[in-house]
Amino acid sequence: MKFSHFFWIDREYFAPKIREQIDFGLTLFEDEKPKNAEEAIKEIVGAVDGVLARNQDWHDFHKEMIFQVEPNSKEDISFLLELSIYEQKSMDLYKREMYTESLNNMLVYIQTYQKQLNEIDEAWYTQVAASLxxxxxxxxxxxQQILAKDKSLKVLKPRHKYLAKNTKVKGRQAGIIK
Structure with a gap:
Protein backbone atom coordinates (compact mmCIF):
# COMPACT_ATOMS: atom_id res chain seq x y z
CA MET A 1 0.00 0.00 0.00
CA LYS A 2 1.27 3.44 -0.87
CA PHE A 3 2.15 6.02 1.77
CA SER A 4 -0.42 8.41 0.35
CA HIS A 5 -3.23 6.03 1.37
CA PHE A 6 -2.35 6.58 5.02
CA PHE A 7 -1.71 10.29 4.71
CA TRP A 8 -4.41 12.97 4.73
CA ILE A 9 -7.40 10.76 5.43
CA ASP A 10 -9.63 13.84 5.75
CA ARG A 11 -8.50 15.42 2.48
CA GLU A 12 -12.03 16.53 1.57
CA TYR A 13 -11.78 19.31 4.16
CA PHE A 14 -8.93 20.98 2.28
CA ALA A 15 -9.45 23.37 -0.59
CA PRO A 16 -8.99 21.73 -4.01
CA LYS A 17 -5.78 23.68 -4.72
CA ILE A 18 -4.26 22.53 -1.42
CA ARG A 19 -5.26 18.91 -2.15
CA GLU A 20 -3.56 19.16 -5.54
CA GLN A 21 -0.36 20.43 -3.94
CA ILE A 22 -0.44 17.62 -1.36
CA ASP A 23 -0.99 15.03 -4.08
CA PHE A 24 1.89 16.48 -6.06
CA GLY A 25 4.15 16.33 -3.03
CA LEU A 26 3.22 12.70 -2.37
CA THR A 27 4.00 11.69 -5.95
CA LEU A 28 7.36 13.46 -6.27
CA PHE A 29 9.40 10.27 -5.97
CA GLU A 30 6.90 7.80 -7.42
CA ASP A 31 8.77 7.21 -10.70
CA GLU A 32 12.36 7.23 -9.47
CA LYS A 33 12.57 6.45 -5.79
CA PRO A 34 15.77 7.61 -4.14
CA LYS A 35 18.17 4.83 -3.17
CA ASN A 36 18.88 6.26 0.28
CA ALA A 37 18.03 9.09 2.65
CA GLU A 38 20.90 11.29 1.46
CA GLU A 39 19.69 11.11 -2.13
CA ALA A 40 16.11 11.94 -1.08
CA ILE A 41 17.27 14.92 0.99
CA LYS A 42 19.40 16.13 -1.92
CA GLU A 43 16.34 16.05 -4.25
CA ILE A 44 14.14 17.83 -1.71
CA VAL A 45 16.78 20.51 -1.05
CA GLY A 46 17.13 21.01 -4.81
CA ALA A 47 13.36 21.51 -5.15
CA VAL A 48 13.27 23.92 -2.20
CA ASP A 49 16.23 25.87 -3.63
CA GLY A 50 14.36 26.18 -6.93
CA VAL A 51 11.33 27.60 -5.14
CA LEU A 52 13.35 30.00 -2.99
CA ALA A 53 15.43 31.16 -5.96
CA ARG A 54 12.16 31.82 -7.80
CA ASN A 55 13.18 29.53 -10.64
CA GLN A 56 10.96 30.46 -13.59
CA ASP A 57 10.46 26.84 -14.71
CA TRP A 58 9.25 25.86 -11.23
CA HIS A 59 7.05 28.95 -11.05
CA ASP A 60 5.44 28.21 -14.43
CA PHE A 61 4.91 24.54 -13.55
CA HIS A 62 3.28 25.36 -10.19
CA LYS A 63 1.10 28.09 -11.70
CA GLU A 64 -0.13 25.71 -14.42
CA MET A 65 -0.84 22.99 -11.86
CA ILE A 66 -2.90 25.35 -9.68
CA PHE A 67 -4.87 26.84 -12.59
CA GLN A 68 -5.96 23.38 -13.75
CA VAL A 69 -7.68 22.60 -10.44
CA GLU A 70 -11.46 22.89 -10.43
CA PRO A 71 -12.91 24.94 -7.55
CA ASN A 72 -15.34 23.44 -5.01
CA SER A 73 -18.92 23.24 -6.14
CA LYS A 74 -21.59 25.17 -4.29
CA GLU A 75 -23.01 21.84 -3.04
CA ASP A 76 -19.87 21.25 -0.97
CA ILE A 77 -20.13 24.69 0.58
CA SER A 78 -23.86 24.40 1.27
CA PHE A 79 -23.28 21.06 2.99
CA LEU A 80 -20.80 22.69 5.36
CA LEU A 81 -23.16 25.60 5.97
CA GLU A 82 -25.98 23.18 6.78
CA LEU A 83 -23.64 21.42 9.18
CA SER A 84 -22.96 24.60 11.09
CA ILE A 85 -26.66 25.53 11.19
CA TYR A 86 -27.71 22.16 12.63
CA GLU A 87 -24.89 22.18 15.16
CA GLN A 88 -25.71 25.72 16.29
CA LYS A 89 -29.40 24.90 16.62
CA SER A 90 -28.61 21.77 18.66
CA MET A 91 -26.29 23.72 20.96
CA ASP A 92 -28.88 26.50 21.43
CA LEU A 93 -31.53 23.95 22.38
CA TYR A 94 -29.08 22.31 24.78
CA LYS A 95 -28.29 25.63 26.47
CA ARG A 96 -32.03 26.17 26.97
CA GLU A 97 -32.16 22.71 28.62
CA MET A 98 -34.29 21.31 25.81
CA TYR A 99 -32.26 18.11 25.73
CA THR A 100 -34.65 15.87 23.79
CA GLU A 101 -35.15 18.49 21.08
CA SER A 102 -31.41 19.06 20.93
CA LEU A 103 -30.76 15.34 20.48
CA ASN A 104 -33.51 14.97 17.88
CA ASN A 105 -32.11 17.90 15.87
CA MET A 106 -28.66 16.30 15.82
CA LEU A 107 -30.09 12.90 14.87
CA VAL A 108 -32.03 14.49 12.00
CA TYR A 109 -28.76 16.03 10.80
CA ILE A 110 -26.95 12.69 10.96
CA GLN A 111 -29.74 10.92 9.10
CA THR A 112 -30.13 13.66 6.47
CA TYR A 113 -26.43 13.84 5.61
CA GLN A 114 -25.44 10.23 6.28
CA LYS A 115 -24.31 9.69 2.68
CA GLN A 116 -22.03 12.72 2.80
CA LEU A 117 -20.47 11.92 6.19
CA ASN A 118 -17.60 9.49 6.43
CA GLU A 119 -17.65 6.88 9.22
CA ILE A 120 -15.50 8.94 11.56
CA ASP A 121 -17.66 12.06 11.15
CA GLU A 122 -20.85 10.07 11.62
CA ALA A 123 -19.41 8.52 14.80
CA TRP A 124 -18.35 11.96 16.03
CA TYR A 125 -21.81 13.49 15.56
CA THR A 126 -23.43 10.44 17.17
CA GLN A 127 -21.14 11.01 20.14
CA VAL A 128 -22.17 14.68 20.22
CA ALA A 129 -25.79 13.50 20.22
CA ALA A 130 -25.01 11.25 23.19
CA SER A 131 -23.62 14.19 25.14
CA LEU A 132 -26.69 16.30 24.34
CA GLN A 144 -25.95 6.66 21.53
CA GLN A 145 -22.31 6.32 22.59
CA ILE A 146 -22.42 2.58 21.88
CA LEU A 147 -23.72 3.36 18.37
CA ALA A 148 -20.91 5.91 17.92
CA LYS A 149 -18.28 3.40 19.05
CA ASP A 150 -19.68 0.81 16.62
CA LYS A 151 -19.09 3.28 13.77
CA SER A 152 -15.53 4.22 14.70
CA LEU A 153 -12.93 3.32 17.29
CA LYS A 154 -11.82 6.97 17.36
CA VAL A 155 -14.57 8.04 19.76
CA LEU A 156 -14.88 7.61 23.52
CA LYS A 157 -15.82 4.28 25.06
CA PRO A 158 -19.37 4.02 26.39
CA ARG A 159 -19.93 3.51 30.10
CA HIS A 160 -21.55 0.14 29.50
CA LYS A 161 -21.12 -2.20 26.55
CA TYR A 162 -24.72 -3.22 26.00
CA LEU A 163 -27.73 -1.32 24.70
CA ALA A 164 -30.52 -0.82 27.24
CA LYS A 165 -33.54 -3.04 26.79
CA ASN A 166 -37.03 -1.62 27.04
CA THR A 167 -39.24 -3.90 29.11
CA LYS A 168 -42.99 -3.90 28.79
CA VAL A 169 -44.97 -4.28 31.98
CA LYS A 170 -48.38 -5.87 31.72
CA GLY A 171 -50.69 -4.32 34.28
CA ARG A 172 -49.65 -2.83 37.55
CA GLN A 173 -46.46 -4.14 39.10
CA ALA A 174 -47.91 -4.35 42.61
CA GLY A 175 -50.68 -6.62 41.36
CA ILE A 176 -48.24 -8.84 39.51
CA ILE A 177 -46.01 -9.20 42.56
CA LYS A 178 -49.00 -9.94 44.85
Missing part, protein backbone atom coordinates in the same frame (compact mmCIF):
# COMPACT_ATOMS: atom_id res chain seq x y z
CA UNK A 133 -29.14 13.88 25.98
CA UNK A 134 -26.95 12.88 28.94
CA UNK A 135 -28.34 15.41 31.48
CA UNK A 136 -31.89 14.12 30.90
CA UNK A 137 -31.35 10.43 30.11
CA UNK A 138 -27.93 8.85 30.85
CA UNK A 139 -29.13 5.43 29.64
CA UNK A 140 -30.14 6.78 26.24
CA UNK A 141 -26.88 8.73 26.14
CA UNK A 142 -24.93 5.51 26.68
CA UNK A 143 -26.93 3.82 23.90
Missing amino acids: IYPLDPVRSND
Whole structure:
Protein backbone atom coordinates (compact mmCIF):
# COMPACT_ATOMS: atom_id res chain seq x y z
CA MET A 1 0.00 0.00 0.00
CA LYS A 2 1.27 3.44 -0.87
CA PHE A 3 2.15 6.02 1.77
CA SER A 4 -0.42 8.41 0.35
CA HIS A 5 -3.23 6.03 1.37
CA PHE A 6 -2.35 6.58 5.02
CA PHE A 7 -1.71 10.29 4.71
CA TRP A 8 -4.41 12.97 4.73
CA ILE A 9 -7.40 10.76 5.43
CA ASP A 10 -9.63 13.84 5.75
CA ARG A 11 -8.50 15.42 2.48
CA GLU A 12 -12.03 16.53 1.57
CA TYR A 13 -11.78 19.31 4.16
CA PHE A 14 -8.93 20.98 2.28
CA ALA A 15 -9.45 23.37 -0.59
CA PRO A 16 -8.99 21.73 -4.01
CA LYS A 17 -5.78 23.68 -4.72
CA ILE A 18 -4.26 22.53 -1.42
CA ARG A 19 -5.26 18.91 -2.15
CA GLU A 20 -3.56 19.16 -5.54
CA GLN A 21 -0.36 20.43 -3.94
CA ILE A 22 -0.44 17.62 -1.36
CA ASP A 23 -0.99 15.03 -4.08
CA PHE A 24 1.89 16.48 -6.06
CA GLY A 25 4.15 16.33 -3.03
CA LEU A 26 3.22 12.70 -2.37
CA THR A 27 4.00 11.69 -5.95
CA LEU A 28 7.36 13.46 -6.27
CA PHE A 29 9.40 10.27 -5.97
CA GLU A 30 6.90 7.80 -7.42
CA ASP A 31 8.77 7.21 -10.70
CA GLU A 32 12.36 7.23 -9.47
CA LYS A 33 12.57 6.45 -5.79
CA PRO A 34 15.77 7.61 -4.14
CA LYS A 35 18.17 4.83 -3.17
CA ASN A 36 18.88 6.26 0.28
CA ALA A 37 18.03 9.09 2.65
CA GLU A 38 20.90 11.29 1.46
CA GLU A 39 19.69 11.11 -2.13
CA ALA A 40 16.11 11.94 -1.08
CA ILE A 41 17.27 14.92 0.99
CA LYS A 42 19.40 16.13 -1.92
CA GLU A 43 16.34 16.05 -4.25
CA ILE A 44 14.14 17.83 -1.71
CA VAL A 45 16.78 20.51 -1.05
CA GLY A 46 17.13 21.01 -4.81
CA ALA A 47 13.36 21.51 -5.15
CA VAL A 48 13.27 23.92 -2.20
CA ASP A 49 16.23 25.87 -3.63
CA GLY A 50 14.36 26.18 -6.93
CA VAL A 51 11.33 27.60 -5.14
CA LEU A 52 13.35 30.00 -2.99
CA ALA A 53 15.43 31.16 -5.96
CA ARG A 54 12.16 31.82 -7.80
CA ASN A 55 13.18 29.53 -10.64
CA GLN A 56 10.96 30.46 -13.59
CA ASP A 57 10.46 26.84 -14.71
CA TRP A 58 9.25 25.86 -11.23
CA HIS A 59 7.05 28.95 -11.05
CA ASP A 60 5.44 28.21 -14.43
CA PHE A 61 4.91 24.54 -13.55
CA HIS A 62 3.28 25.36 -10.19
CA LYS A 63 1.10 28.09 -11.70
CA GLU A 64 -0.13 25.71 -14.42
CA MET A 65 -0.84 22.99 -11.86
CA ILE A 66 -2.90 25.35 -9.68
CA PHE A 67 -4.87 26.84 -12.59
CA GLN A 68 -5.96 23.38 -13.75
CA VAL A 69 -7.68 22.60 -10.44
CA GLU A 70 -11.46 22.89 -10.43
CA PRO A 71 -12.91 24.94 -7.55
CA ASN A 72 -15.34 23.44 -5.01
CA SER A 73 -18.92 23.24 -6.14
CA LYS A 74 -21.59 25.17 -4.29
CA GLU A 75 -23.01 21.84 -3.04
CA ASP A 76 -19.87 21.25 -0.97
CA ILE A 77 -20.13 24.69 0.58
CA SER A 78 -23.86 24.40 1.27
CA PHE A 79 -23.28 21.06 2.99
CA LEU A 80 -20.80 22.69 5.36
CA LEU A 81 -23.16 25.60 5.97
CA GLU A 82 -25.98 23.18 6.78
CA LEU A 83 -23.64 21.42 9.18
CA SER A 84 -22.96 24.60 11.09
CA ILE A 85 -26.66 25.53 11.19
CA TYR A 86 -27.71 22.16 12.63
CA GLU A 87 -24.89 22.18 15.16
CA GLN A 88 -25.71 25.72 16.29
CA LYS A 89 -29.40 24.90 16.62
CA SER A 90 -28.61 21.77 18.66
CA MET A 91 -26.29 23.72 20.96
CA ASP A 92 -28.88 26.50 21.43
CA LEU A 93 -31.53 23.95 22.38
CA TYR A 94 -29.08 22.31 24.78
CA LYS A 95 -28.29 25.63 26.47
CA ARG A 96 -32.03 26.17 26.97
CA GLU A 97 -32.16 22.71 28.62
CA MET A 98 -34.29 21.31 25.81
CA TYR A 99 -32.26 18.11 25.73
CA THR A 100 -34.65 15.87 23.79
CA GLU A 101 -35.15 18.49 21.08
CA SER A 102 -31.41 19.06 20.93
CA LEU A 103 -30.76 15.34 20.48
CA ASN A 104 -33.51 14.97 17.88
CA ASN A 105 -32.11 17.90 15.87
CA MET A 106 -28.66 16.30 15.82
CA LEU A 107 -30.09 12.90 14.87
CA VAL A 108 -32.03 14.49 12.00
CA TYR A 109 -28.76 16.03 10.80
CA ILE A 110 -26.95 12.69 10.96
CA GLN A 111 -29.74 10.92 9.10
CA THR A 112 -30.13 13.66 6.47
CA TYR A 113 -26.43 13.84 5.61
CA GLN A 114 -25.44 10.23 6.28
CA LYS A 115 -24.31 9.69 2.68
CA GLN A 116 -22.03 12.72 2.80
CA LEU A 117 -20.47 11.92 6.19
CA ASN A 118 -17.60 9.49 6.43
CA GLU A 119 -17.65 6.88 9.22
CA ILE A 120 -15.50 8.94 11.56
CA ASP A 121 -17.66 12.06 11.15
CA GLU A 122 -20.85 10.07 11.62
CA ALA A 123 -19.41 8.52 14.80
CA TRP A 124 -18.35 11.96 16.03
CA TYR A 125 -21.81 13.49 15.56
CA THR A 126 -23.43 10.44 17.17
CA GLN A 127 -21.14 11.01 20.14
CA VAL A 128 -22.17 14.68 20.22
CA ALA A 129 -25.79 13.50 20.22
CA ALA A 130 -25.01 11.25 23.19
CA SER A 131 -23.62 14.19 25.14
CA LEU A 132 -26.69 16.30 24.34
CA ILE A 133 -29.14 13.88 25.98
CA TYR A 134 -26.95 12.88 28.94
CA PRO A 135 -28.34 15.41 31.48
CA LEU A 136 -31.89 14.12 30.90
CA ASP A 137 -31.35 10.43 30.11
CA PRO A 138 -27.93 8.85 30.85
CA VAL A 139 -29.13 5.43 29.64
CA ARG A 140 -30.14 6.78 26.24
CA SER A 141 -26.88 8.73 26.14
CA ASN A 142 -24.93 5.51 26.68
CA ASP A 143 -26.93 3.82 23.90
CA GLN A 144 -25.95 6.66 21.53
CA GLN A 145 -22.31 6.32 22.59
CA ILE A 146 -22.42 2.58 21.88
CA LEU A 147 -23.72 3.36 18.37
CA ALA A 148 -20.91 5.91 17.92
CA LYS A 149 -18.28 3.40 19.05
CA ASP A 150 -19.68 0.81 16.62
CA LYS A 151 -19.09 3.28 13.77
CA SER A 152 -15.53 4.22 14.70
CA LEU A 153 -12.93 3.32 17.29
CA LYS A 154 -11.82 6.97 17.36
CA VAL A 155 -14.57 8.04 19.76
CA LEU A 156 -14.88 7.61 23.52
CA LYS A 157 -15.82 4.28 25.06
CA PRO A 158 -19.37 4.02 26.39
CA ARG A 159 -19.93 3.51 30.10
CA HIS A 160 -21.55 0.14 29.50
CA LYS A 161 -21.12 -2.20 26.55
CA TYR A 162 -24.72 -3.22 26.00
CA LEU A 163 -27.73 -1.32 24.70
CA ALA A 164 -30.52 -0.82 27.24
CA LYS A 165 -33.54 -3.04 26.79
CA ASN A 166 -37.03 -1.62 27.04
CA THR A 167 -39.24 -3.90 29.11
CA LYS A 168 -42.99 -3.90 28.79
CA VAL A 169 -44.97 -4.28 31.98
CA LYS A 170 -48.38 -5.87 31.72
CA GLY A 171 -50.69 -4.32 34.28
CA ARG A 172 -49.65 -2.83 37.55
CA GLN A 173 -46.46 -4.14 39.10
CA ALA A 174 -47.91 -4.35 42.61
CA GLY A 175 -50.68 -6.62 41.36
CA ILE A 176 -48.24 -8.84 39.51
CA ILE A 177 -46.01 -9.20 42.56
CA LYS A 178 -49.00 -9.94 44.85
